[in-house]
Amino acid sequence: MSLTDSHQFANENRISAGRQLLQRLHLDFPLLLGLLILAIIGGFVLYSASDRDADLLVRHALRFLVGFILMVALAQLRPETIRVWSPWLFGMGLILLLAVLLVGQAGGGAQRWLNFGLFRFQPSEIMKIAVPMMIAWYLCKTAIPPSPGRLLISILLLVVPTLLIARQPDLGTALLIACAGFFVLFLAGLGWKLIIGALLVLIASTPLIWNYLLHDYQQQRVLTFINPEIEPLGSGYHIIQSTIAIGSGGIYGKGWLNGTQAHLDFLPERSTDFIFAVFGEEFGLLGALVLLLLYGILIARGMLIAARAQNTYSRLLAGSLILTFFIYVLVNIGMVSGLLPVVGVPLPLISYGGTSIVTLLAGFGILMSIQTHRRLIST
Template sequence: MWFYIRRPVDPWLLLFTCLIFALSAVVLHSASNQDADKVLNKIVFMGIAIFGMWVIANISQATLMRIALPGYVAGVIMLILVELVGKTVNGSQRWLNIGITHIQPSELMRIAVPMTLAWFFHHFESTLNWKHFVGAAVLLGIPAVLILKQPDLGTALMISASGFYVLYFAGLSWKLIGLMSAAGGSLVYVVLHWNWCINILHEYQCRRIATMLDPMADPLGAGYHIIQGTIAIGSGGITGKGWLNGTQTHLDFIPERTTDFIFAVYGEEFGLLGNLLLLALYLLVIVRGLMIANSASTLFGRLLAGAIAMTFFTYAFVNMGMVSGILPVVGVPLPLVSYGGTSMVSILAGFGLLMSIQQDRTLIKR
């Protein structure tokens, strides 16, 4: 059977998730100027996401492998439709009208891409060679390029990262990793030169990179987000200014403080000790995910679980990096903490996959 209602969720992963949720509700209450409706909406989405996680956790690993490729194909078709007839919001064409609502297909690919690549390597496990890595790279590149054209650099990077982790855990050669790193370094050199950058990326993306290198060049414009974020985190000190007492937050200096820059609010009010607590919870989630990957019963499970765990790490690292000024602002939310239902549902769907993989291992042992 593809569905087992008797199968429980992973208690440790559920515990760490709920603790992060509790922290997120507390900081959102302050970041939203004590907007009870926003906090309630967040809690409702938490419940929906946890239910979705439980449903996915009860899907057998064999079923996940069967739906991986069809899900990927459907996702790519929707991305093409977005390019042709998609809805444009704030200059980005990312949404697809399906009649009753609008969906963002790129969010579906966060799960579909690593699932498909894990299925691909599992399918060719006995005959794996370098040609299969080339084929996997093509499977990864198609949705990444389509999403980059929307433009949505943040999601394209996250999907590329999740695909890379599958390739890495599948045994990608260190020589190829070195070549890819060299190519990436060359690309960085190119984009640091404005005239070259605008021929590769959108102008606003080039401006974000330039701003990261020198935010004071435009302190009231492009550099404002980074400057205010670093001021807020730095002013929190060791113990923070206290809940609801963040001056940068409540004097409206921090932009997008309930979404992409909520870490600045958290750092200002709870300080270094609060940051270490959040980092510890994130680390526990990542370690638990890697433990599930290590004990998975199939190559599909090992690759998918490892990619999900490391992609969660990438989400946290990129958001904290952009808020603190060491990475460009790319619109990546702080996982499970930022306000917004879509990101939360996609992350907990990944946790549901982890739990499904863990339960398959438990059932086989019995």
């Protein structure tokens, strides 16, 4: 055997060993690789957006590590085990949401957290996974599309936690949970007539929603979205500065750590909800396209996993989780670009955050479980 052949043989052995390790850990390589790349990009952008705050970056990395451990742990569970635990997780989430309304900790004009001493916890994050799990669990018991009676109960399972979270108020999380539950219903065969009818009812009830459900600051966000120049130094300041930052990046960007809107303190919330504006300013249009491509690859892989799932529960849950991830990306980039009203939705795996990162990675752990255990069954 020549020296070249021996090197090639050694490389093939290393690749084979790596694949076997991922299979033993029930980790899907395309998803894992995409998540790690996004995590690295997020670290660089967050370091710049936080004015080189190493402590904040360490805290972010620790939270990502917790989410990664949870992702690996969930990937070990068989989809059947996750299905059995669905109603229990949903019930626990509802109890915690009620606890938030009664004894929750307030901050920033909202009552969203439970204080456990060593840490604060936002129970609404659980429902991003628990709601689609519960509806998928309920609908997989019979043939789909669901009957009118089962559809009505599914809608109730969706509406109750959504209203409890909107009551906190947390419109962004309520929107994501409503989308997660809706995607399960849509994938279960919800007819277009019902969807169009629901949209017409929603449009007709807009005056009631505006006057009785939306808070003053939420109404102001809608008005600001329509015309940010109404209060350029008030409610319109976020959108104006973020669009300036994105536009000033041009095609190639100003370079890492060279953004002016963020580092001169023009851009608010630059480490959290508006971090995409920092990214757009420093890496430009080309960087934004690469980031969108990475998100697109993850979403495409998730949809492929959903399509290949071996039972109704897995298909509905996997499809809902990855489509909700798509809504994360769409809403955040849309609001930072001025195309959607501002709501509290972070940029997935890039924005600084705690429970949102853990929840997202938990969802990908479930996707990996569905994919890798499908392989085991098929073989």
